[in-house]
Amino acid sequence: MATLSLDALSKTYPNGVTALHGVDLTIDDGELIVVVGPSGCGKSTLLRMLAGLESISSGELAIDGRRVNDLEPAERDIAMVFQNYALYPHMSVADNMGYALKNQGVPRAERRRKVEETARLIGLEDLLDRRPKQLSGGQRQRVAMGRAIVREPKVFLFDEPLSNLDAKLRVQMRIEIRRLQKRLGVTAVYVTHDQVEAMTLADRLVVMNGGHIEQVGTPMHLYDQPASRFVASFIGSPSMNFIEARHADGVLTLPCGTHLPLRDGASTESGDAVCLGVRPEHLVQVGQGDDTTLTTQVELVEPLGADTLAHVRLDGQAELLVARLNGAQQIAEGDRLYLRPDPERLHLFDPQEGHSLAAPETVS
Amino acid sequence: MRYRRPGLDAISHILLILALLAFSLPVWLAIIAATHDQSSLYTGTAPLWFGDQGLDNFRAILSEPVARLGTDVARLLFNSTVMALGIACGKIFIAILAAYAIVFFRFPLRRLCFWLIFITLMLPVEVRIMPTYKIAADLNLLNSYAGLILPLIASATATFLFRQFYMTVPPELLEAARVDGAGPWRFLRDILLPLSKTNIAALFVIMFLYGWNQYLWPLLITTESDYMTIVVSLKRMLSSADNLVPWQAVMATALLAMLPPVAVIVLMQRYFVKGLVDAEK
Numbered sequence A: 001m002a003t004l005s006l007d008a009l010s011k012t013y014p015n016g017v018t019a020l021h022g023v024d025l026t027i028d029d030g031e032l033i034v035v036v037g038p039s040g041c042g043k044s045t046l047l048r049m050l051a052g053l054e055s056i057s058s059g060e061l062a063i064d065g066r067r068v069n070d071l072e073p074a075e076r077d078i079a080m081v082f083q084n085y086a087l088y089p090h091m092s093v094a095d096n097m098g099y100a101l102k103n104q105g106v107p108r109a110e111r112r113r114k115v116e117e118t119a120r121l122i123g124l125e126d127l128l129d130r131r132p133k134q135l136s137g138g139q140r141q142r143v144a145m146g147r148a149i150v151r152e153p154k155v156f157l158f159d160e161p162l163s164n165l166d167a168k169l170r171v172q173m174r175i176e177i178r179r180l181q182k183r184l185g186v187t188a189v190y191v192t193h194d195q196v197e198a199m200t201l202a203d204r205l206v207v208m209n210g211g212h213i214e215q216v217g218t219p220m221h222l223y224d225q226p227a228s229r230f231v232a233s234f235i236g237s238p239s240m241n242f243i244e245a246r247h248a249d250g251v252l253t254l255p256c257g258t259h260l261p262l263r264d265g266a267s268t269e270s271g272d273a274v275c276l277g278v279r280p281e282h283l284v285q286v287g288q289g290d291d292t293t294l295t296t297q298v299e300l301v302e303p304l305g306a307d308t309l310a311h312v313r314l315d316g317q318a319e320l321l322v323a324r325l326n327g328a329q330q331i332a333e334g335d336r337l338y339l340r341p342d343p344e345r346l347h348l349f350d351p352q353e354g355h356s357l358a359a360p361e362t363v364s
Numbered sequence B: 001m002r003y004r005r006p007g008l009d010a011i012s013h014i015l016l017i018l019a020l021l022a023f024s025l026p027v028w029l030a031i032i033a034a035t036h037d038q039s040s041l042y043t044g045t046a047p048l049w050f051g052d053q054g055l056d057n058f059r060a061i062l063s064e065p066v067a068r069l070g071t072d073v074a075r076l077l078f079n080s081t082v083m084a085l086g087i088a089c090g091k092i093f094i095a096i097l098a099a100y101a102i103v104f105f106r107f108p109l110r111r112l113c114f115w116l117i118f119i120t121l122m123l124p125v126e127v128r129i130m131p132t133y134k135i136a137a138d139l140n141l142l143n144s145y146a147g148l149i150l151p152l153i154a155s156a157t158a159t160f161l162f163r164q165f166y167m168t169v170p171p172e173l174l175e176a177a178r179v180d181g182a183g184p185w186r187f188l189r190d191i192l193l194p195l196s197k198t199n200i201a202a203l204f205v206i207m208f209l210y211g212w213n214q215y216l217w218p219l220l221i222t223t224e225s226d227y228m229t230i231v232v233s234l235k236r237m238l239s240s241a242d243n244l245v246p247w248q249a250v251m252a253t254a255l256l257a258m259l260p261p262v263a264v265i266v267l268m269q270r271y272f273v274k275g276l277v278d279a280e281k
């Protein structure tokens, strides 16, 4: 049970690499915050600074209003789940889970009781006497979770905890983590590079890029109103399509000649070049082409079952566009495809800076 | 990689058996000689079968002062054991702490410390024996167990081996322990030491043998028979200008001198194998 507040947190490593450039964030009690971003953007650095495993170069970190910059990890009352689990190989599952309690001086009987209680909660009660190497990947993951839960910390920190599991187990554990976190009501910060994982877990998402926070918001908010081209391309799968376009008197003209109406309030002048973003699921197939449709040629078909992804070429566009079509649709490579971008779901970005040009009131 | 070739198997077995015979012949001769009386060893031919003394020679050297030594072999065995155990345990203790400091702590001149320790690898006892002797003499360590053990107790080799092992310990383990509230001592005691059990066992064997076989240093520092070690004494039993060498006693002593190292290897071998099979890490 805790709130975290990060005020202009920065990190410069001794070798001169600045991994974080002033991160501001407030995390509410019981909230599950997912920090997502490409590899090397500073997610782990941020998490490890919260944990106290990395020193804070500048800025303030407070847990429940108390400044904790200079406290040891154990004094911050946090628990961390590591990517490779970091279980103690020579200790049994029970000892692994009870080690923190032992260091706190909790008597043996009470320790045992708490460990067993936690083990029951996460389905480990039959494995308490095993060593980590006698467990499967998923079970080790559970032990790592159990080790965090048993201490009843103020904050859970997760660093890509599922990336060593196979896809199916990952989905299962994801749901379980979410369920446990809600049930225990503990504030949690979860780091991942997997945007699907991020979307499904998060109360609020923090998208990071190059040591900066790009945007913070609920998954749907980030999906609907990305503040930048980076966020737009990172959130949602497959990624958003981007097309260079020109704005003239409230109408967007694409290189292929298509005209699209501009929504009110976009901060762009007539004559500006803009970057138009359309999600694959907002390209609608129509039978007949007109001047509001894109005329494309299918280059690659990915049937997913319910949906079919069509990678299509637009005249005058180097990169392929992706459209998510109904799986019942019969399409083949080489087919001509007329796609109408949903005019309500268009995104506009500055072609150089990448920030959103959407109406100001919708950008938070 | 294992090759399966019957011909090769036969040849390697024959070679192994020949080597075994060659190596065990001297041991056999020593066992035989230790069961004869002195006169039958001076007939000109070496006996190849047991004599009529049985274990009497052993009984004699263990219970009565041996000629030229002034003490019995039991005492010598005890001295050697104290020295070898002291050296082995001391080396391991110091090496563990030194390697722990070098690997897990960031302090000024850390690299320099490591290289200074590393350089002493090139300075065996023989090279520094004069100054060491002077210091031992000044500190009144001549003819004492401390004098036998302390100068040999620092080990660059063991420090280096522990350092190499510690560097393979995943850093997350240390971080997990820090988050779990384990300070430096707890981390060492609860995590690092249990993980290095097999390394400790292996080093213990090597260092015990090293200590047991010390010759030059004990020879220099001990003049009283009460602190003499068995390896040094063996040589003294042979150096007889006027008398016949009592070969039966020498052989019995040599055999006894072999027992503790063999016992250590046999006992500790179980831990190695267990360690290898468990392969915890």
Ligand SMILES: Nc1ncnc2c1ncn2[C@@H]1O[C@H](COP(=O)(O)OP(=O)(O)O)[C@@H](O)[C@H]1O
Residues within 6 Å of the ligand: A013, A014, A015, A017, A018, A019, A037, A038, A039, A040, A041, A042, A043, A044, A045, A046
């Ligand atoms: N211990 C370190 N020393 C120096 N640079 C580091 C260290 N750890 C990470 N970095 C650098 O900091 C940046 C962010 O790393 P990290 O936080 O691990 O990214 P992420 O977890 O998002 O992949 C990277 O450029 C990385 O090279």
Ligand SMILES: [Mg+2]
Residues within 6 Å of the ligand: A043, A044, A045
């Ligand atoms: Mg990382």
